Amino acid sequence: MKSEINEILKRNELSVTASRTAILEMFQKSSGALAHADIEKQSSDKFDRVTIYRTLQTFVEKGIIHNIPTTDNSILYALCKDDCTQGHHHDNHAHFICDECDVTYCLEHVAIPEVSLPEGFNKIRSDIVLSGICKNCSQPLKKP
Amino acid sequence: MKSEINEILKRNELSVTASRTAILEMFQKSSGALAHADIEKQSSDKFDRVTIYRTLQTFVEKGIIHNIPTTDNSILYALCKDDCTQGHHHDNHAHFICDECDVTYCLEHVAIPEVSLPEGFNKIRSDIVLSGICKNCSQPLKKP
DNA sequence: GTAACTGCAAAATATTTGCATCCTT
DNA sequence: AAGGATGCAAATATTTTGCAGTTAC
Numbered sequence: 554m555k556s557e558i559n560e561i562l563k564r565n566e567l568s569v570t571a572s573r574t575a576i577l578e579m580f581q582k583s584s585g586a587l588a589h590a591d592i593e594k595q596s597s598d599k600f601d602r603v604t605i606y607r608t609l610q611t612f613v614e615k616g617i618i619h620n621i622p623t624t625d626n627s628i629l630y631a632l633c634k635d636d637c638t639q640g641h642h643h644d645n646h647a648h649f650i651c652d653e654c655d656v657t658y659c660l661e662h663v664a665i666p667e668v669s670l671p672e673g674f675n676k677i678r679s680d681i682v683l684s685g686i687c688k689n690c691s692q693p694l695k696k697p
Numbered sequence: 698m699k700s701e702i703n704e705i706l707k708r709n710e711l712s713v714t715a716s717r718t719a720i721l722e723m724f725q726k727s728s729g730a731l732a733h734a735d736i737e738k739q740s741s742d743k744f745d746r747v748t749i750y751r752t753l754q755t756f757v758e759k760g761i762i763h764n765i766p767t768t769d770n771s772i773l774y775a776l777c778k779d780d781c782t783q784g785h786h787h788d789n790h791a792h793f794i795c796d797e798c799d800v801t802y803c804l805e806h807v808a809i810p811e812v813s814l815p816e817g818f819n820k821i822r823s824d825i826v827l828s829g830i831c832k833n834c835s836q837p838l839k840k841p
Numbered sequence: 842g843t844a845a846c847t848g849c850a851a852a853a854t855a856t857t858t859g860c861a862t863c864c865t866t
Numbered sequence: 867a868a869g870g871a872t873g874c875a876a877a878t879a880t881t882t883t884g885c886a887g888t889t890a891c
Contacts (some may be wrong), residue, residue, distance in 0.1 A: 567845095567846095568844090568845060568846070568889085568890050568891070569890075569891095570845090570846060570847080570889075570890075571847095571889095572846085572847075573846090589880090589881095600847075600848080601847070601848050601849075602880090602881090603847080603848070603849085603881090603882085603883095604846085604847055604848070606880095606881070606882080607846085607847085608846095621768075622766035622767050622768045622824075622826050623766050623767075624764050624765075624766045624772070624824075625772065626770045626772050626855090626856090626880095627770060628768070628769065628770050647812055649818060649820075652821065660814070660815065660818075662815070663812055663813070663814065663815070664812075665812075665825075666810040666812060668791060668807055668809075668810060668825065668827070669807070670793070670804070670807065670827070671804065671806070671807070671832070672832070673831070673832030673833075673835055673836070674793060674804075674827075674829065674830070674831055674832055674835075675829045675830045675835055676793075676827050676828070676829040677796065677828055677829035677830070678827070678828045678829065679825065679826070679828070680766075680768075680825065680826045680827075681809075681812065681823065681824070681825045681826075682766050682823070682824045682825075682826070683812070683814070683818075683820050683822070683823045683824075684820070684821055684822045684823070685818065685819045685821035685822065686818070686819045686821070687817070687818055688815070688816070688817030688818055689817075691817055691818075691819055692817070711870095711871095712864080712865050712866070712869095712870065712871070713865075713866095714864075714865075714870095714871060714872080715864095715872095716871085716872075717871090733855090733856095744873085745872070745874075746855090746856090747856090747857085747858090747872080747873070747874085748871080748872055748873075750855095750856070750857080751871080752871095755871095770880090770881090
């Protein structure tokens with residue numbers, strides 16, 4: 554997928570650098586969303602903490618990743634699909650946080666249902682965050 | 698509502714202190730959710746920053762307030778209604794964050810719709826967070 | 842070669858912890 | 867009086883900023 558990563562960066566007018574490539578790769582490989590801390594851990598000192606902050610910020614601005622609301626004071630990030638463009642995200646799917654393993658999933662196929670708001674409220678964006686036990690964790694010990 | 702505040706604290710086996718009373722009062726008076734920073738600002742040095750941290754934590758544990766997921770790294774808190782008990786929250790309503798005035802509303806009467814999850818996922822809790830323009834801000838200049 | 846990106850140092854901010862003191866019951 | 871709650875000091879952790887050196891194009 555090296556070429557895909559290249560392409561994503563080029564499409565967004567970003568120069569292809571080691572850290573950007575590595576971080577994008579992490580997102581592609583990850584089954585769930587990642588927090589700053591996860592990335593820092595996974596990259597074990599390969600690049601500076603500050604670079605991670607700046608890279609994530611850039612990616613969000615460009616619409617390469619989006620952030621997922623959380624209940625604690627952290628920010629989770631996940632890859633946007635396809636047609637997110639700058640400032641105009643279409644990540645209109647639900648997110649699921651597992652209480653057990655703490656992984657956050659983007660449920661691409663679970664659409665956010667329409668809700669009817671009281672008079673006077675105009676919705677621009679909606680997020681739905683579910684939590685509970687995920688697929689993996691609910692499976693009774695599988696490994697031999 | 699002094700007596701109501703008293704009652705809430707007593708019911709939760711918490712001693713009635715100045716800071717707890719004041720913070721609970723803020724929540725009751727507030728039209729929206731509050732962040733740690735809001736409380737600190739509003740109380741302008743009346744009590745210690747650390748006390749606020751501890752008070753909020755206690756309130757969440759006791760189920761007096763609940764927290765609302767946000768997209769930035771902050772935590773918003775709002776009063777739980779009625780029958781929240783320790784560790785078992787029923788704040789099953791949508792939240793609305795206004796992009797204009799930044800107020801967060803608990804939309805008590807907007808229920809969270811059921812979503813069907815993929816096989817293997819077991820939902821325990823769900824949150825829906827909407828954003829856009831709120832009632833007040835969408836009203837064209839009203840004041841004379 | 843130039844503009845963009847990174848790493849380092851340091852500042853600013855936010856959160857947690859320990860302990861002595863004070864307040865509620 | 868006893869236990870819990872607060873305030874203060876200090877330790878940690880997190881995020882931001884400025885700048886000089888490096889890298890991509």
